Amino acid sequence: MKRTNDGGGTDRPPESGADSATGSAWGLPPDHEPGPETGRAPERPADAVTRRAAGVNLLALRSHNAALVLDLLRTAGPEGISRLELAERAGLTPQAVSKITARLREEGLATDAGRRASTGGKPRTVLRLVPEAGHAVGVHLDRDELRVVLVDLDGRVVGERCAPLSLGAGAEAVLDALLGEVTEVLSEALGSGAVLAPLGVGVALPGPLDHTRGVLHRVTGFPEWDGFPLRDVLAARLGVPVVVDKDTNAAALGLAVGGERGSFACLYLGTGLGAGLVIGDVVHRGARTGAGEFGHQVIQLDGPLCSCGNRGCVEALCLAAMGRGDVAEAARVLGEGAANLAGLLDIDAVLLGGRTIMAAPEPFVRGVAVVLDAHARREGSREGAVPVRLAPGGARAVAEGAAQLLLGPVFGRRDG
Numbered sequence: 001m002k003r004t005n006d007g008g009g010t011d012r013p014p015e016s017g018a019d020s021a022t023g024s025a026w027g028l029p030p031d032h033e034p035g036p037e038t039g040r041a042p043e044r045p046a047d048a049v050t051r052r053a054a055g056v057n058l059l060a061l062r063s064h065n066a067a068l069v070l071d072l073l074r075t076a077g078p079e080g081i082s083r084l085e086l087a088e089r090a091g092l093t094p095q096a097v098s099k100i101t102a103r104l105r106e107e108g109l110a111t112d113a114g115r116r117a118s119t120g121g122k123p124r125t126v127l128r129l130v131p132e133a134g135h136a137v138g139v140h141l142d143r144d145e146l147r148v149v150l151v152d153l154d155g156r157v158v159g160e161r162c163a164p165l166s167l168g169a170g171a172e173a174v175l176d177a178l179l180g181e182v183t184e185v186l187s188e189a190l191g192s193g194a195v196l197a198p199l200g201v202g203v204a205l206p207g208p209l210d211h212t213r214g215v216l217h218r219v220t221g222f223p224e225w226d227g228f229p230l231r232d233v234l235a236a237r238l239g240v241p242v243v244v245d246k247d248t249n250a251a252a253l254g255l256a257v258g259g260e261r262g263s264f265a266c267l268y269l270g271t272g273l274g275a276g277l278v279i280g281d282v283v284h285r286g287a288r289t290g291a292g293e294f295g296h297q298v299i300q301l302d303g304p305l306c307s308c309g310n311r312g313c314v315e316a317l318c319l320a321a322m323g324r325g326d327v328a329e330a331a332r333v334l335g336e337g338a339a340n341l342a343g344l345l346d347i348d349a350v351l352l353g354g355r356t357i358m359a360a361p362e363p364f365v366r367g368v369a370v371v372l373d374a375h376a377r378r379e380g381s382r383e384g385a386v387p388v389r390l391a392p393g394g395a396r397a398v399a400e401g402a403a404q405l406l407l408g409p410v411f412g413r414r415d416g
């Protein structure tokens with residue numbers, strides 16, 4: 001049965017302490033209304049910003065069906081897609097699709113992409129997403145570095161800043177640096193003529209933390225952050241929605257949005273070791289959003305002391321091997337952890353990311369693959385070992401994924 005309702009109801013907005021994107025931190029007036037569409041004098045640039053921002057505020061509140069259509073427009077790319085194809089793929093009636101696309105065009109989110117010949121009929125007008133109609137900020141707050149990216153609706157990076165910063169510098173210093181860099185990225189983009197209509201800010205940092213409430217737990221190595229309500233503090237200071245998540249989850253979300261399908265683990269070895277888990281195309285955070293604490297599984301009883309307080313954690317053994325310059329041993333340890341995970345979850349792929357791995361990707365990919373191969377042979381798996389690959393995205397993968405925490409819900413993702 002086809003769904004005919006174009007959806008007056010709303011899905012949940014991005015989780016945040018801020019109720020609406022007032023735009024105050026971005027130099028936009030609060031509570032702006034859409035401007036006139038036609039029959040008036042040419043609008044001033046400020047009006048254009050205001051009108052677009054108002055349209056994008058509605059992005060977070062649109063119906064599931066509209067989000068579905070937006071996502072189909074996004075995945076169709078610049079080539080575009082016809083209304084009939086949209087209806088077929090979304091399982092909606094052509095009338096419902098026409099209504100939704102008319103509204104998207106009014107809001108500046110979709111536009112004509114020309115006409116395309118169709119088999120046995122007249123040429124059809126195709127529509128495409130207008131990527132620059134909306135932006136989100138992604139922040140990667142690492143233990144020793146802060147990276148901020150500005151991305152458009154398509155996830156393309158249009159602004160970036162990176163600065164050294166110790167997560168142990170104290171809350172005020174860290175927040176000031178974060179707010180400063182976010183402001184800089186936005187003013188640089190404004191200076192280049194981009195029209196900003198920010199959906200909000202996604203912040204990714206080492207766990208553990210409570211994603212639902214945006215509250216940090218005892219971040220390994222920096223226990224002073226325990227209980228800090230990062231999401232609400234930032235939302236109050238920025239005046240826009242803020243979403244907080246673990247760096248590994250942001251990386252995994254970025255991969256899932258980027259086209260990695262099925263179930264996979266993204267093992268992330270940087271200043272720490274963690275895993276982002278995607279099960280059936282959805283980021284798996286667990287009942288208390290604590291899933292993915294891969295680095296602190298004990299694989300050597302009475303092994304070396306870990307910064308988490310346990311002994312013989314995968315992370316401690318991996319970092320100790322790296323400290324000795326023994327990349328092969330670090331890869332072997334990581335491989336044993338990956339084999340445990342693959343055995344527990346029966347995933348399709350293991351992807352490796354993070355600064356330490358990116359510095360020497362080949363020995364890590366090969367070393368982990370050797371361990372997984374050995375496990376698969378002992379188990380007699382008919383399909384062979386779980387494939388291991390380097391995660392795409394490079395140094396800004398986490399920051400880009402953090403921006404997807406805001407963009408995901410716009411396109412109907414449940415895990416954004």
Ligand SMILES: [Zn+2]
Nearest residue numbers: 296306308313
């Ligand atoms: Zn540990």
